[in-house]
Amino acid sequence: MRPPVEIKVPVENVNDVTARLLHWRAENGATVTEGDLIAEMETTKAVFEVHATASGVLQYSWAKNVEVPVGETLCRIFPDGVPATPEPVAAVSPVASSSPVAQTLFSKKARALLATSGLKESDFAGSAFVVERDIRERLGEPVAKRAPAVAVAAPVAERVAAPTEDGELVPLERAKIYENRELLSAARAVLKSTLFQLCPAPGLQEACGRQMPPVDRLALILSATAKLLGKFPTLNAAFRDDAMHRYRQVNIGFAVDMGSGLKVLVLRDAAALSFAEFSSRVDELLLRYSTNSLAVADVTGSTFTVTDLSGDGVFTFDPLINSNQAAILGIGAERADGFMLSCAFDHRINGGRVVAEFLRELSTQIAAHARSLGGGREKSCDRCMQPASLLRQRGHMLLQSAEPAGYVCSICLSGY
Numbered sequence: 001m002r003p004p005v006e007i008k009v010p011v012e013n014v015n016d017v018t019a020r021l022l023h024w025r026a027e028n029g030a031t032v033t034e035g036d037l038i039a040e041m042e043t044t045k046a047v048f049e050v051h052a053t054a055s056g057v058l059q060y061s062w063a064k065n066v067e068v069p070v071g072e073t074l075c076r077i078f079p080d081g082v083p084a085t086p087e088p089v090a091a092v093s094p095v096a097s098s099s100p101v102a103q104t105l106f107s108k109k110a111r112a113l114l115a116t117s118g119l120k121e122s123d124f125a126g127s128a129f130v131v132e133r134d135i136r137e138r139l140g141e142p143v144a145k146r147a148p149a150v151a152v153a154a155p156v157a158e159r160v161a162a163p164t165e166d167g168e169l170v171p172l173e174r175a176k177i178y179e180n181r182e183l184l185s186a187a188r189a190v191l192k193s194t195l196f197q198l199c200p201a202p203g204l205q206e207a208c209g210r211q212m213p214p215v216d217r218l219a220l221i222l223s224a225t226a227k228l229l230g231k232f233p234t235l236n237a238a239f240r241d242d243a244m245h246r247y248r249q250v251n252i253g254f255a256v257d258m259g260s261g262l263k264v265l266v267l268r269d270a271a272a273l274s275f276a277e278f279s280s281r282v283d284e285l286l287l288r289y290s291t292n293s294l295a296v297a298d299v300t301g302s303t304f305t306v307t308d309l310s311g312d313g314v315f316t317f318d319p320l321i322n323s324n325q326a327a328i329l330g331i332g333a334e335r336a337d338g339f340m341l342s343c344a345f346d347h348r349i350n351g352g353r354v355v356a357e358f359l360r361e362l363s364t365q366i367a368a369h370a371r372s373l374g375g376g377r378e379k380s381c382d383r384c385m386q387p388a389s390l391l392r393q394r395g396h397m398l399l400q401s402a403e404p405a406g407y408v409c410s411i412c413l414s415g416y
């Protein structure tokens with residue numbers, strides 16, 4: 001009889017040590033075919049599918065909603081059918097109930113050390129998740145001192161005090177809990193300041209919609225921001241041990257919440273994209289968001305974030321800086337004289353003068369785009385969207401193109 005095929009919980013996000021089992025899509029004991037969808041799991045960043053890697057009889061013991069350690073066996077597939085006395089699956093929870101089962105989970109390294117330590121799993125009863133250092137401490141081995149936790153506990157008064165009015169306690173979603181931890185950690189780790197700049201581009205949304213094909217307003221602002229960050233590298237950075245870590249490329253993230261939870265979608269190496277490529281990539285990410293098909297790479301690795309609340313009618317707001325970043329740009333709703341740009345930044349890396357210059361130049365570029373799209377005299381490059389006036393200031397020119405029809409600047413022309 002051929003041995004069973006084990007399906008492990010994959011590493012979908014380097015920051016996650018567990019993944020939540022959302023649904024089993026095949027019954028325990030069912031016969032499955034290689035490639036069949038058998039389960040759906042969730043990390044802090046995305047939901048992903050687990051497919052059968054062989055054909056045979058499926059056997060599992062994890063309950064729905066349980067946090068399964070990364071690298072652990074999620075289930076087994078028996079190519080020749082389940083034997084009369086199958087080998088027990090280690091560290092699993094019974095599936096008799098769909099509710100989470102209270103059980104101690106062990107990391108892969110912890111389980112390997114446990115097997116040679118003389119200790120038993122029951123020695124760690126009451127612990128939610130055991131790692132290697134926990135076992136070494138129990139054995140009395142010297143281990144490095146634990147670093148103080150970054151996540152912040154609420155003041156004693158907040159922890160003890162409870163609401164005085166009658167109500168119900170509603171658990172937060174897993175993604176929201178992790179979002180809160182990351183934002184609290186980032187907020188307490190920076191010296192935050194915020195500057196505001198009115199962008200004199202009234203009617204930008206309308207002008208974008210009149211184009212054939214229509215121009216996406218957010219994509220236009222994102223593209224201009226990504227290219228400008230090359231001139232302001234200290235904003236595309238992060239604070240590290242009294243030093244500045246400058247990122248080599250601009251991975252611009254934009255916050256989206258359209259009913260499937262708040263996520264920061266990431267355009268990698270955004271400064272190198274033409275505006276057409278940029279718009280196409282934004283559309284692709286939004287489609288993946290709406291169909292719940294985002295990959296981990298689509299929501300990780302951003303070096304600078306933009307958040308747009310204009311669709312909600314918010315004129316101005318003070319955005320929160322994300323972890324491992326030096327700044328975030330906020331976009332407000334349009335009014336008669338334009339719309340507000342806000343930039344929250346880490347004062348340990350940047351001063352107000354640098355951020356003010358960044359906002360002024362970004363505002364100037366966006367306003368020039370608005371005039372160009374509105375049919376004004378000033379034209380802009382159809383590839384990089386830089387206006388003719390700014391190109392002249394930099395010693396470049398704008399040329400009319402026959403194929404494709406429109407305008408292209410000498411900077412983009414040299415890159416063809």
